[in-house]
Amino acid sequence: MAKEGVEGEAELAARAGGGDSAAFDELARRLWDRIGRYAAAAAAGDPELASRIAQESLVRLHAALPRFRGEASLGTFVYRVCAIAAADAFRRLARERRRLGPLPEEEELPSPEPGPEEAALRGEAAAALRRALGRLDEGERALVYLKEAEGLGVAELAESFGIPEGTVKSRLFRARAKLKAALEEEGYGID
């Protein structure tokens, strides 16, 4: 990401936090890809749940921006908002499931069959990864995703999740080990 873009987003965040709705519109559009990917990873690839998490993240971002002082980077601030939105979405999902009772052949987490598009694009590896991710909780998925796919460091992860760096390291270690074991059952080793 270009330095100019980062500065632009921080400026937009400040204006949006001050009540400038056009700035919020623009900021939401710029951040959407990152928010959407985070939501999709936390939702283990369930598009409907990912959509709920992403939109809830935007709602919470709008409410939280007036408190953004630039002490943390905007990126970690946004991921923190996403983490809270995702945790909230999973709490609601759990409540709905308790109310409705277990679904037939219910899995631990949403894991719909891959559509034809996915099958064509990613094939078996994507399906195996989705199933393996379903064995992790949403916090573990988000942690592994941000580390492995977005390249966040331990300090940034600690800031994003509001936990000490030592806790990040131990959770990351456990999450990666669970994912590795789940993928090995699927016949995959990870690099």
Added chain:
Amino acid sequence: MGSTEIRRMELGRELRALAELSAPGAPEPRLAAAESFRRRRSSRFLGLCLAAGAALCVGMPLAQRGFGPRPGLAGTLASGAASEVAAEFAAAVLGPRAPGPAGLDAEIETYLVALWDSD
């Protein structure tokens, strides 16, 4: 798995590809702003309505004491609160181009209705 063959997976690349594949479509920032506003203001609007109700309750003993009834006090206060919230809502969500409550877009009206209903 019938096969014992282990295939290699570049985790970061596959995670990103899966996330991109199942990421949601276009954002809806105005709806997000509207929902954020609704949550924030909802409790205050409720407070105003309760204040209106309380005012009516105060008015009744006054009426009983011969100071005269205050018909429609709660309604007037609630209506005033509604107008205030609607105007603030339009400014917060639509910004400088807010056309006023009468001309709000249908999608925003939906949230206004939800606001009134929830309170």
